[in-house]
Amino acid sequence: MEDPVRRILATLPGHDRDLFSLRLERSERDLFDPLHRLYGHQPGYDEFVDALRLALARHWVERPLDLRALDLRRDLNPDWFLSERMVGYVFYIDRFAGRLRDVLDHVDYLEELGVTYVHFMPCLKPRQGESDGGYSVQDYGAIDPRYGTLEDFEAVTEALRARGISTCIDLVVNHTAKEHAWAEAARSGSARHLAYYRMYDDPTIPQQYESTLLEVFPDQAPGNFTYYDDLGKWVWTTFNEHQWDLNWENPEVFLEFVEIMLTLANRGAEVFRLDAVAFMWKRMGTICQNQPEVHDILQALRAACRIAAPAIIHKAEAIVPPTDLLAYLGTGRHTGKVANLAYHNSLMVQFWSSLASRDTALMTHVLRSHFPPGHRHATWGTYLRCHDDIGWAVTEEDAGAVGLDGGAHRAFLADFYEGLFPGTFAKGWRFQHNPTTGDRRTNGTLASLSGLERALEDGSADGVDTAIARILMGHALIAGWGGVPLLYMGDELGMLNDYGFAAKGELDSRWIHRPAMDWTTAARRTDPSSVAGRIFTGVQHILRTRKATPHLHGNVP
Ligand code: GLC
Numbered sequence: 001m002e003d004p005v006r007r008i009l010a011t012l013p014g015h016d017r018d019l020f021s022l023r024l025e026r027s028e029r030d031l032f033d034p035l036h037r038l039y040g041h042q043p044g045y046d047e048f049v050d051a052l053r054l055a056l057a058r059h060w061v062e063r064p065l066d067l068r069a070l071d072l073r074r075d076l077n078p079d080w081f082l083s084e085r086m087v088g089y090v091f092y093i094d095r096f097a098g099r100l101r102d103v104l105d106h107v108d109y110l111e112e113l114g115v116t117y118v119h120f121m122p123c124l125k126p127r128q129g130e131s132d133g134g135y136s137v138q139d140y141g142a143i144d145p146r147y148g149t150l151e152d153f154e155a156v157t158e159a160l161r162a163r164g165i166s167t168c169i170d171l172v173v174n175h176t177a178k179e180h181a182w183a184e185a186a187r188s189g190s191a192r193h194l195a196y197y198r199m200y201d202d203p204t205i206p207q208q209y210e211s212t213l214l215e216v217f218p219d220q221a222p223g224n225f226t227y228y229d230d231l232g233k234w235v236w237t238t239f240n241e242h243q244w245d246l247n248w249e250n251p252e253v254f255l256e257f258v259e260i261m262l263t264l265a266n267r268g269a270e271v272f273r274l275d276a277v278a279f280m281w282k283r284m285g286t287i288c289q290n291q292p293e294v295h296d297i298l299q300a301l302r303a304a305c306r307i308a309a310p311a312i313i314h315k316a317e318a319i320v321p322p323t324d325l326l327a328y329l330g331t332g333r334h335t336g337k338v339a340n341l342a343y344h345n346s347l348m349v350q351f352w353s354s355l356a357s358r359d360t361a362l363m364t365h366v367l368r369s370h371f372p373p374g375h376r377h378a379t380w381g382t383y384l385r386c387h388d389d390i391g392w393a394v395t396e397e398d399a400g401a402v403g404l405d406g407g408a409h410r411a412f413l414a415d416f417y418e419g420l421f422p423g424t425f426a427k428g429w430r431f432q433h434n435p436t437t438g439d440r441r442t443n444g445t446l447a448s449l450s451g452l453e454r455a456l457e458d459g460s461a462d463g464v465d466t467a468i469a470r471i472l473m474g475h476a477l478i479a480g481w482g483g484v485p486l487l488y489m490g491d492e493l494g495m496l497n498d499y500g501f502a503a504k505g506e507l508d509s510r511w512i513h514r515p516a517m518d519w520t521t522a523a524r525r526t527d528p529s530s531v532a533g534r535i536f537t538g539v540q541h542i543l544r545t546r547k548a549t550p551h552l553h554g555n556v557p
Helices: 003-011 014-039 045-062 065-075 100-113 148-160 183-187 203-210 253-266 290-308 322-329 346-357 360-371 397-400 407-416 450-460 461-480 509-513 531-547
Strands: 086-090 117-120 124-126 137-143 168-172 175-178 225-228 233-236 244-245 269-275 313-316 341-343 379-382 430-433 439-443 484-488
Touching: 003 045, 014 045, 014 253, 014 290, 045 175, 045 183, 045 253, 045 269, 045 290, 065 086, 100 117, 100 148, 100 531, 117 439, 124 168, 137 148, 137 253, 137 407, 148 168, 168 253, 175 183, 203 225, 233 244, 253 290, 290 313, 290 322, 322 341, 322 360, 341 450, 346 360, 346 379, 346 407, 346 461, 379 461, 397 407, 407 430, 439 509, 450 461, 461 484, 461 531, 484 531
Parallel strands: 086 117, 086 484, 117 168, 137 175, 168 269, 269 313, 313 341, 341 379, 379 484
Antiparallel strands: 124 137, 175 244, 225 233, 430 439
């Protein structure tokens, strides 16, 4: 029988066929070794491998010419994203610009700041109503209609690319919205789709898991399972009730995501932010995070892209303790093979911890003992704030090593940034208080947490100066630490907390630090007498300095 892969590739000119074969050869082991470990024991594994090969070939054949040229450029320079010239900028499309095409009206602004990478916060079609800020995806094949269409996406990413800006989008891999077509099919009894999720007929097994699981949203979504009358089943729902955890033990789920990823890659996405990856594999008796299989899945997803769309890189979103974080840049057999970027959550936490305690002992200890330099084909995404809350991830061991009590220090940080601790400069809000563990997290913008809001209220010129100094020091830290600095929209202007979020119908208080862009203030960005002007020009200077410092290339240890 004729090999279907060969038949598909036969439609291509010879050199494009060769390229596919060469890339397959290069990444074959990186792809199939982990897949064999994950799924090799299951009946139907050979058919799965055939289907995967076919999908890779098909997407390569469909890949537009300009993106194939980009692939070639990045084959020649696979470490492009490690460059000291990289600067990331993160925003919600509506809050930054309006609709997708309106983003193009602000490219001058991005260029002025030095941005080479934009992260569109969740932009695929979410469920209606509450959607966890778009992280409850109903359709991975469509753009959120509030923002535009896939054609708009294609046009915008192409225009950005022409200006030297790569586009990053979220790919929510741990769960789908319960309204996703797979979930709907499961609901109507499709055995195939029931196996895409983690469902249980009675509560015994969920209860066993629950005894070691943590809770991500103890306030708004306690527990990790939800019972549905119509299904007669318990469904694994780590985050919110409407977000159903996928079953990555099922190779069909892997195949589906390869399809999704490569489709979006062929439309112009260049970076995938793989959401909540720590949770992808479950193991009884554990907290079901950071399991070794997660790194196998991430390696296989990346290898699939290196074969069919090698311009793509992956960023892992794993907000985990310092001891588990490094593995997301690849350690042991996964060295240089898992995510290209991972959020440096510890650097972020330690920045805030040091600011509050006026002491760098804990920061120095944590960064020295858990984060050796010298990654292969990978680096950190460094950041001060993002759209999420800050979890005070300080372990007992690390605190103890510098003479602190872990619980007491975490409580101090939560109090300090909630504005409760005497003498604090910060104005933030409490998030997800868990009375059982005492855990409390914090919301607030960079500027409000850094003291700008309070100083402006007090009319304190000294306070304003100090807050600006904190903000710029933070930017210097993320620009100089090693990795791609990821600026959160508005932080370059010192935007303050948005207390009006509830009135706009948002229940989740993380919206306090997701304000809409203040273009009136932005218009004064070069005015040295304005607060925003001082911050903007300061940040701009830091980023220019970064770009002029080749030592900051990720390959320099
Ligand atoms: C990630 C996102 C967060 C979301 C969660 C569930 O952590 O950053 O905003 O709530 O995943 O998708």
